[in-house]
Amino acid sequence: MPPPSRAWIIWGIGVAAYVVAVLQRTSFGVSGLTAAERFHAGPAALSGFVVLQVIVYAGMQIPAGLLLDRVGSRVMIAAGAVLMAAGQGLLALTDLLPLAVAGRVLVGMGDAFTFISVLRLVPRWFPARRVPLISQLTGMLGQLGQVLSAIPFLAVLNAAGWTTAYLSAAALGVLLAVLALAAIRDAPPGAAPTPATPPRKTRIREVWAHPGTRLGFFTHMGTQFSITTFALMWGVPYLVTAQGLSRATAGVLLTVSVLAALTAGPIFGVLSARHPFRRSRLVLVIMGANITAWTAVLALPGPAPLWLLTLLVVVISLGGPGSMIGFDHARTFNPDRSLGTAQGIVNVGGFLATLLVVEAMGIVLQHAGGYSFDAFRLAWTAQYPIWIVAVTGVLVTRRKTRTRMAAEGIDVPLPRRR
Numbered sequence: 001m002p003p004p005s006r007a008w009i010i011w012g013i014g015v016a017a018y019v020v021a022v023l024q025r026t027s028f029g030v031s032g033l034t035a036a037e038r039f040h041a042g043p044a045a046l047s048g049f050v051v052l053q054v055i056v057y058a059g060m061q062i063p064a065g066l067l068l069d070r071v072g073s074r075v076m077i078a079a080g081a082v083l084m085a086a087g088q089g090l091l092a093l094t095d096l097l098p099l100a101v102a103g104r105v106l107v108g109m110g111d112a113f114t115f116i117s118v119l120r121l122v123p124r125w126f127p128a129r130r131v132p133l134i135s136q137l138t139g140m141l142g143q144l145g146q147v148l149s150a151i152p153f154l155a156v157l158n159a160a161g162w163t164t165a166y167l168s169a170a171a172l173g174v175l176l177a178v179l180a181l182a183a184i185r186d187a188p189p190g191a192a193p194t195p196a197t198p199p200r201k202t203r204i205r206e207v208w209a210h211p212g213t214r215l216g217f218f219t220h221m222g223t224q225f226s227i228t229t230f231a232l233m234w235g236v237p238y239l240v241t242a243q244g245l246s247r248a249t250a251g252v253l254l255t256v257s258v259l260a261a262l263t264a265g266p267i268f269g270v271l272s273a274r275h276p277f278r279r280s281r282l283v284l285v286i287m288g289a290n291i292t293a294w295t296a297v298l299a300l301p302g303p304a305p306l307w308l309l310t311l312l313v314v315v316i317s318l319g320g321p322g323s324m325i326g327f328d329h330a331r332t333f334n335p336d337r338s339l340g341t342a343q344g345i346v347n348v349g350g351f352l353a354t355l356l357v358v359e360a361m362g363i364v365l366q367h368a369g370g371y372s373f374d375a376f377r378l379a380w381t382a383q384y385p386i387w388i389v390a391v392t393g394v395l396v397t398r399r400k401t402r403t404r405m406a407a408e409g410i411d412v413p414l415p416r417r418r
Helices: 004-030 032-038 043-071 073-093 097-125 128-142 144-160 162-183 200-209 211-242 247-274 276-298 306-317 319-333 336-367 373-407
Strands: none
Touching (some): 004 032, 004 097, 043 211, 073 097, 128 247, 144 162, 144 247, 200 336, 211 319, 247 319, 306 319
8 A cells, every 4th residue: 555645645636726716616506696797798698608518528438538548647647637727818808799608518528537536546546435425525525616616715706806717727727737747647656557448339338338327426416516516507596596596605505515515425424435325315305405505595475584495505515425435336336447438428418417407497597588596497407307317227227236236246135124
């Protein structure tokens, strides 16, 4: 095993890169109202920025996973940071819509390279018993980037303007690219080389064929999209224009979101490690809590009280650490040589759902009168079809996974009869 301090340093730099990636990803969401004025964009056009970014992010997941299996985490993390810095720099310096769109495309590409590459470092540098917990910490600490966008980035935006705020974000990307190249190593010295990877098409078909991979896909789909849609695009506009909160209060609620996720992440990591055959139950509970919280808020005829909005934010934030369980499935059911591909496939689930919901909400808002209470109330119902698909997918693939494990001679505990 490598010296513990070196493992933690390498992991820490990887997490810092992911923190900055989340800042780049969510910066447009917190500045959405300013962006609408700068680019003279309505709700549908504004959501189109984020939709395009998510399309690129989701569409690049499998290519990024394939590339990760070949070139390793160090190169991928540095390349991702450079791409995002270029995108934010372009966005900072233009007020032309086509160039702004190009900037968000670059951000989406760089973002796609980052998370799965950092996650790939964990089983290489840490013992297996710690991997679920450290994977959870990776995902949750990365969400500090949302705090950076909600508080300091927004403060710079309000005080110094659009260009200064986005150039500052770009500078952070350049800094992390340099740190990644200087300090990150893909594996400890003397580690056994990774077996040769099979051809691209064979690898994708092999990984997707295992029901455990598909279980991870639907896990990620049903848990992650609600909080991502909220943080990435529609949360701040909804809280400010439909619920009547100030921008400062909306920023505080986004911070509460991160704190809730940071608290739940280690708990979910320990539960996932100790009870691997109960992971899907935890996922279904998280989805049910999301559905219940949103239904309680949307059922009200007027703005919700602050305590209920806070509860909503806390509950949907559990979807962030909940989605990490999907990567536990990917790691459990796939060999190391194909782990990047498997992680990429799982990561598509939540962001594909996010893409569909963000776009649907933008269309609904455009046709329902803009940023009004009633329009947002209708728009948020776009989440429910995704939950139906995800819950069904988890139930079906869970059964198929257990059947395959039993066929392979693995003792699968059956639910107790009451």
